[in-house]
Amino acid sequence: MTDDSSSTKPWGGRFTESTDAFVEAFTASIDFDQRLFSHDIKGSIAHARMLAHVNILTRAECDSIVGGLEEIHVDIERGEFVWSTELEDVHMNIEARLIERIGETGKKLHTGRSRNDQVATDLRLYLRDEIDRLCGALTRLQSALVDIADREADTIMPGFTHLQVAMPISFGDDMLAWEAMLERDHQRLQDCRKRVNIMPLGAAALAGTSFPIDREYTARLLGFDAPAGNSLDAVSDRDFVIEFCAAASVIMMHLSRFSEELILWSSAQFNFIELPDRFCTGSSIMPQKKNPDVPELVRGKSGRVVGHLLSLLMLMKSQPLAYNKDNQEDKEPLFDTVDTLKGSLRVFADMMPVIEVQREQMAAAAQQGFSTATDLADYLVRRGIAFRDAHEIVGRAVRLGIDTGKDLSEMTLDELQGFSAVIGEDVFDVLTLQGSMAARNHQGGTAPEQVRSAVAAARQRLQDRQ
């Protein structure tokens, strides 16, 4: 009683009626998983070669399969391949076309394999490539920041805590703070890659296959570090996707913080930087406006990437072993995470080298808010006063400054000596912005000299990575 349409499915044998039209559309993944086509073909070619290596396929059969798959690859790249929803997913679309093209031999490709280990393999091959690209994009942005840090080592800006002026810092030092975060992000991706680069192929549906396959051979062909140890785990686990999305979420979280600084800095109230017009848009009603759309969008997109991470955790939670169709839902969040991250890193790397730094504005802002108060306290300590007492003395000086509208550096020596007799003429050296910044001259400090040596170290590190 098999009707015509059920027999067009590669799995149609045991079915007596054709799939409901809506169910067919509902269960299909071809609209989004066609993105995996080149990795799917790569995996199939390696599988066919392995089958020939262990004499399950003849050399001629293997050649015919590999040739057919290579032609299909070309067709897809040229946009000449017609994807069919009836054939559900990328795996069955390509296999069906192979059979159409090379005939009966094509039907042997799926020996000793299942779509379950196939899709897990495709996804790992895809993600491995994308991680490598993303690491390149991170490096590009890191290098741009290091270049700015080098150029702006002497540029003074106010450093903030609680978004209140804290101390004068080097703008270059601020750039290196973002670079340091991206460096850890790069390490996280590299670490994640180790767990991505394990091969599920050979796990078949869930428990391996009765054919004498050589998994080490296939793993070598595909550049995997090793075949997966446990087959049930290999076909069902998606923790490598979750881990990647967690690392991606941290990167986007960093970029959202960075975005927030750029948005504040480019506001009229701060006026520390000017974003080039080509990275901004205007308002349809307020003619004076120039909006920092790029950082705002990146800040917004961070929410969507974290959302994908949560989707994937919820997708995986409570799934029994082994493969479940739930896992088809892993792809869209992963693909969108990769695209969003790639776009965000690219736009940042394009934009950062061309931001205009308003050096006078930054220095003027650093002059506000008694940013050298800690320097005065440290000065008193060097004159033998205990830090707690020094803190108290400077607090009183600041109080006077607030009442009279004067910065510490604008007070007379007499005024300052009113707070402590140990204060001498040389106090004015430590009350300048340059003096304050240059004084923090140890590894990790904000002194321009330290910024320059951190720049040199970062350059070396980025270069060694290539």
Ligand code: ARG
């Ligand atoms: N399209 C499926 C997915 O993305 C491929 C694996 C299907 N396996 C199955 N037994 N139905 O997960």
